[in-house]
Amino acid sequence: MERDNPIKVYIITGFLGAGKTTILNSLLQQFTGSRNIVIENEVGKVNIDAGLIDAKIDQLYELTGGCICCSLDNDLLEVLGNILGQEQRPDHVFIETTGIADAGNIIGMFHLPDVQRHYKLESTVCVVDAENIFERLQQAPETGKQVAAADVIIINKIQQLPVPQLVYLSQQLEQMNPLAFITTSETGTVSRKDLQFREKPFPGKEAVAPVKQPHKINTVLFESPIAFDLNMFVFVLDFYCNAYPDQLYRIKGYIRAYNSKEKMLVQSTGRYLHIVPAGEWEDANPSSTLVFIGRALKSATIQRMLAPAQKEKV
Known part of the structure; x- marks a missing residue:
């Protein structure tokens, strides 16, 4: 399979009991006619959920005894290679x-070059339990x-x-x-159309929570016409993503790089930072726009964090 025809990947996440396996079954029923593989991860030594996947699949890989986000990450890469x-x-x-x-x-x-050569992450789906999501946010x-x-979501x-x-x-989930x-x-039935990519506009500065938030997760919007030194920007963000993974969850947006007409797409999840060219700016006076999602983030802190990477003063 060539690079221009990669294998499409869907990641299903959600806390214990949210209904991930039921959602997965619903989706698999809608992908009949294509060749599908499921990778099922369970912390325990025996994967009970694997027996609940009743939709037609071509192959099932079970990764047990740990989590593929940490202790079994090499096992996941090995499965992808197989x-x-x-x-x-x-x-x-x-x-x-x-x-x-x-x-x-x-x-x-899936942002690693060797993985991207063969796989394309289409969508990451998070299943939340409507009745206890706020309790889960407090607990875990x-x-x-x-x-x-x-x-x-x-x-x-x-x-x-x-x-x-x-x-x-x-409203609360959209704020998060x-x-x-x-x-x-x-009952765990969802349309495969909901997995299709949708580029949503960035939230405006006027966006505020409708009522008091029952959690500490929030969004900070950063906007600036000041260009960034790209190397310093990478250094700064890479440092903070690795130093504060339990506070800084996700970054997405576009930045203006110094002495460049190209806008750069910035994405980070966990400790991984991914920055790629995304075409030329359409605006005559472009402005960097970044959305930060995390725990108890403050706008002043984000501005202070990025200041050393800003090159041009206006």
């Missing part, structure tokens, strides 16, 4: 993570990281939730991750 060695490669790979996985580190693996920091890293098990509470929950497409499900 898939490439198959005579008939799959069209899609679905990865269901453990409930306590740091999704950012798994996503980062991994839940917040999963929400922040998602391209699609599925609010599952909404049948018992009154409409005002569902609206409130949707304004980059994600949010949809709902009653």
